[in-house]
Every structure is written in structure tokens, then in C-alpha cells.
Amino acid sequence: MFFKNSKTLWAGIAISIMAGGFAYYVASHPLDFRVYHYGARGVFDGTRPVYGPTSGLGWPMHYRYPPLFLLLFAPFAVLPLGWGAAVWVVLKVGVLVWLIGAIAALPLGEGEKKRLNRPPLRGGRRPLGRMGCWLLPFFFMAPYVIEELRYGNAQFFVFALTAAALLIARERPMLSAASLALAIGIKVWPLFFVPYLLARRDWKVVSYALVFLMAFTLLPSFYFGFRGNLDLLGQWFSQEFQTQLSESEIWFPNQSLRGVLMRYLTVMDYS
Template sequence: MKSLHPPRPGRLLWALWLLSVLSASSVCAWRLKAADLRVYYAAARSYFYHSGPMYGPNDVFGWPMFYRYPPLFLCLFRPFALLPLRAAAGLWAGLKVFLLGPLLRMWCRRFIAPARLLPAVSLSALLLMPYFVHELESGNVQLLLVELVCFALLLGDEHPFVSSLLLGLTAAIKIWPAFLFPYLAL
């Protein structure tokens, strides 16, 4: 006979994380706003599948919705352009929420005592939730870059090569991570 034990906290957190990923993917695919994601999607489809221009007006968007990122980002975004727009929006949002799980785990293990974990994460979530929801709705690449920079900073001591690759990748997509290079050189 099975005894009734409450689930371990690790399993509960894992289930909440998985539920968050699925919820974000579903909501972002269902309520498709994603103005920035549409630009990435249209530019990738225009360039890779219709031999259109990478920059400037394309078949879907004209001014002011031009694609503004380096070619590397468009190449990395190409698999999403293979999918229908709603599926791409859902996977894009799901990827960003998915990466939050390991990032929060690494951050909490390194910086927060177990007794302060719940208040710290709750307060942070409460303060950042409006920005997080807006970022998921717009489909911008910014949250993904912030997550990759945070991974790079957390991995810097144990895995400097991986850390430098992540920082280089983010700086190749947007310039602001390069501002960390002088700080890290010290």
C-alpha cells in the first residue's frame, strides 16, 4: 500500500517550471501580438525562402518595421521561420521561459540562502512580472539575450570558455553585452 507523502519540493518546482513553459507557449501562440517577432519572422522568410532583401522593406513589412539586427541573428532565427507564425511565437516564448528555470536554479544556489529563497524569488517575480509579460507579448530578443548574459556571468568562474562564447554570441546580436568586456577584463 502506498503511503501518502507530499511531493518533494524539487518535483513541485520542476512541475511548476514545465507548466510555466507550456502556459507561456500556449498563450503567446493563441494571443498572437508579437510585433518584434513578426519582423524577425518576415525577414527570415523573405531572405531565406523568397530570396528577398535582409534589410529594408520586404513583402510583409515596410517602414518603420525594418529588420535591424546583424545577419547572425537571422541565421539563428531561421528554424523558427520554417514553422507557421503561431507555432514560432509559441516556441519563441517557450524557449525564453524554459531558460529561466536553469538560470534561476543556478542563481539561487550561488547567491541565496535556502531560508531566504521564497521571499527573494517572490519579490523579484512580483516586481519583474509586468516587464516579463510585455516582453513575451512583443516577442523581442532582449529577454533571451539577458538570460544568455546571466548564464555567461554565472559560468565565468567554472567554465570560462563557455562563458566567453555566450558573451560573444550576445554581443554579436546586440551591442550592449560588449559593455561588460572591460569589467570582466579586470
């Protein structure tokens, strides 16, 4: 028991040191977080528009999220930039630890049970245990997780909300729907999981998610007014349409689906 508790203690200390190190770094080097912070503060104090080339830090670091994200980000906008960035990354580490724990606690599948119950391999070697199977994904994912924590993008929270929704879809469909709807309300890409849930016949999750999504989309109306919120949604859609689909809009070929397709299927002029 002591050994188990001591391992938990040392793991907690290591995670706390890691979170503190990232918090210290991003407090003085906020990257994407700076765009959210300046953009939100500018909107709330009336010095910057919500959308357009002068929003956020100005093009190409302008504000690109739906109005809902402004309300969710408001508590961080109240804090000084450095403190807000530090709290942001500590929250990410906490969510990451919870997510890993939730995945590790999933019951073993039939295939995994059979693999673990196999007789020893030649030379007496046993099959990799469950923790051993995490090593390869860890080495693949670690660089991206580090970059995510360093840049301070909101993408991680969207991923966590989507993953949580899929993890609890069968046990807690309403909470799963709320989590998925909030993710879709911030970024569009979690919408691609709706057909997957339909194929699994998770009707409750899909139907509740649509209701929650409508509610979350209208939530900024309490601050901007109903017409103001609709106008902002129209501005956001127009801005993203021009960025993603217009040939006249210059944009960087990033790791998004559009960016990857552009690199492989079109001729890119990097000059």
C-alpha cells in the first residue's frame, strides 16, 4: 500500500513540477494565448472589433473563434496576460491528467484480455502489459503535447471535450452531449463525430447535442443582444469562409485538413 501511495505521490510531484515549469515559461512567452487575451480585452473594453483584420493582434493573428469563446475566455481576460497564460496551461495539465486517467480506467476489451493471457513468448518474455502499450503512443504524442502547452492554443480543450464526450457517451449521454456540443460551439471539427455516434446508434447523445449546441450558440446573446449575436455569427462565418475557401485570401498551409490538402493537391507559392 505504501509503495502504491508513494508512486502516486511521486507522480503528483512530477506532474506539479512539469505544470509549474510550463506555467513559468508561458507566463513570459504567451503565443496564441496572447491573441485571445488581447482580442477579448479589446472587445470587452470597446477598443477592438470582434472580427476582421484589426481584431486580436491584427492579421494574421486576428480573432477566429465564434462569439461563444469570448464568454468562456472572459475570466482569463480579467487576469494580467502572464497570470492568465499560466493558469491556462496549468488547467490544461490538469485536464490532460484526468483524460489519461479516464482512458486508463476503461475496462479491458476481449482482444486485450486474450493478448495479456497468452503464454510467455520464446525466451520467457511476457507480452507487454497495459502500461507498456502506452509507450509507443507516448513517444509519438509527447512532442505535440509539449508544443500545445507551449503555444497555448485552445485546440487542446476542444480535443479534451470531444474525447470526454466519446468516453462517457453510453454511461452519461446527456453530459456527453453537453461536452460534444461545447466542443462544436468552439471549433467546427468535432461535428465530424456526429455521424460516428449515429452509426453507433447513440441517438440520445446526438439529439441532446443538437439542443445544447443551439443553446450554447445563443448564449452570447445575453451580452451582445440577440441581433448583435446573430450579426457576430454572420461576421465569423464570412471571415472563415473567406479564409478557408476564397482564392483571394492568403493563409498559411498549416496542419489543418485544408492545409494538408493544399500542400499535397495544389501548387503552393511560399514566396
